[in-house]
Amino acid sequence: MSRKPNSKIFTTLAAGGIVALALSQAVEAQDGQRVRIRGAIESLSGDQLVVKTREGSDATITLKAGWKVGGIRKASVEDIKPGDFVGVASLPKGNGPDGAMEVLIFPASMKGTGEGNRPWDAQPNSQMTNATVSNAVKSVEGHTITLTYQGKEKTITIADATPIVTLAPATKDDLKTGAGVIVTGEKAADGSISASQVAVGLNGITPPM
Numbered sequence: 001m002s003r004k005p006n007s008k009i010f011t012t013l014a015a016g017g018i019v020a021l022a023l024s025q026a027v028e029a030q031d032g033q034r035v036r037i038r039g040a041i042e043s044l045s046g047d048q049l050v051v052k053t054r055e056g057s058d059a060t061i062t063l064k065a066g067w068k069v070g071g072i073r074k075a076s077v078e079d080i081k082p083g084d085f086v087g088v089a090s091l092p093k094g095n096g097p098d099g100a101m102e103v104l105i106f107p108a109s110m111k112g113t114g115e116g117n118r119p120w121d122a123q124p125n126s127q128m129t130n131a132t133v134s135n136a137v138k139s140v141e142g143h144t145i146t147l148t149y150q151g152k153e154k155t156i157t158i159a160d161a162t163p164i165v166t167l168a169p170a171t172k173d174d175l176k177t178g179a180g181v182i183v184t185g186e187k188a189a190d191g192s193i194s195a196s197q198v199a200v201g202l203n204g205i206t207p208p209m
Contacts, residue, residue, distance in 0.1 A: 036184050049063055051183065066196065069175065072166075082135060086147070088145075090129065103164045170202060181199060
């Protein structure tokens with residue numbers, strides 16, 4: 001990316017929702033109670049966040065002491081450069097490369113976060129690949145990027161309509177009714193959900209992850 005983020009800002013973000021978003025799948029494999037809530041804010045009262053989930057139900061989330069907020073803002077495919085570290089959710093496309101569902105561009109200070117390829121829960125058969133971009137080219141049907149991680153390589157196509165996002169500073173004031181969020185939390189035996197971080201879409205965008 002051409003503009004370098006402020007490292008202090010992204011240290012704060014790393015302590016909040018974005019790192020949890022990148023790493024939660026690895027934790028989830030060991031903890032069946034780890035959940036991700038995707039949707040729009042219905043209300044925030046004290047430490048109680050109510051989210052209208054994308055499935056249509058309401059989820060009440062208790063925010064833990066010291067909870068933090070990370071922002072997600074729109075970016076462009078032209079921002080993806082060789083050497084960047086990205087998180088790409090993708091789906092298989094027959095015999096060709098996987099097709100990207102969304103791309104998250106990490107700041108340089110978070111390079112290596114959750115590196116690897118793993119199943120993802122955005123859609124059936126989807127995967128999340130956190131990796132370094134070794135090559136990025138434009139083609140007739142969009143863009144193609146080659147990712148390297150843990151000694152492996154994966155090529156993914158990015159159609160023109162694919163959501164591309166990156167990170168931005170955010171505060172609790174950004175958690176307004178209707179704002180799109182993704183929350184990584186813990187579901188207790190009684191069904192209650194708690195979380196220590198919230199990732200919120202800025203300027204009206206819905207976090208695509």
